[in-house]
Amino acid sequence: MKRVGTIQIKYMIAKNDFSKAGAAASNIKKTLRKLGISTDVIKRVAVAAYETEMNVIIHSHGGIMYLNIDVEKVTIIAEDKGPGIEDIEMAMKEGYSTATSQIRELGFGAGMGLPNIKRCADNFEIKSSLENSTIIKMSFNLK
Amino acid sequence: MFTVKNLVEELKLEIVAGERGMINLITDVYIGDLLSWVMAKVDDGNIWITIQTHENIVAVAVLKDLSCVIISENAMIDNDTITRANVEEIPLLRSSLNSYQLALRIGELLK
């Protein structure tokens, strides 16, 4: 079996830090471009990574995003410090949002982020409960 | 071939930031003020017309490879947004026209 190295990058995401919003997603996109990954995959990863990053910034107490790339797939995992999601089924619905009016004024809160992520990824898992971390894992096939 | 520079000249738009991206090629137009909606729908090279002026619009424009962003109805633009558009070389343009009027005029130009 041919062994190919994997790439792993870690991004710290701070709560309410809009000045760096999109920085992790941008870096992920640049990394994939450098590796010559197909545009179709890059476009989907960019949207999903951005929505994941924004959710951690807006809805959580902060967290970490991990990018993993191997020959088979691109994987992104986000793990935050809570406060968690009470009803995941509701959260996954288009149009459902708990964003405050202040946040909505900035253009967030359409309730489209999680549905966007699910649509873009080839595999998507979300694990969360109230007062716990939200963990999102998504992957994009390269083959 | 239609560039952001052509667009600015034709529509007499104010160049607020990101002048280095003036050679970007324009493909189409998209109007929207809900970021995750725009994120899902907008395409490479699109002109994005919005009244959102928060710095996150630049992040969206970069991630979606947009040609430029036009702020309609002369909405006030945050300084952070201007700084970021300059760094990212995303043309940030402004007009007194509303989004509908802008799209009509651009539609004529792209015909």
Ligand SMILES: Nc1ncnc2c1ncn2[C@@H]1O[C@H](COP(=O)(O)OP(=O)(O)OP(=O)(O)O)[C@@H](O)[C@H]1O
């Ligand atoms: N990391 C998270 N921690 C806690 N709650 C979350 C997290 N991510 C999403 N949620 C909850 O799920 C809801 C739906 O998320 P989604 O991304 O679909 O929409 P939104 O962030 O509210 O709006 P949009 O993404 O369209 O700007 C959020 O309003 C929030 O209540």
Ligand SMILES: [Mg+2]
């Ligand atoms: Mg969201």
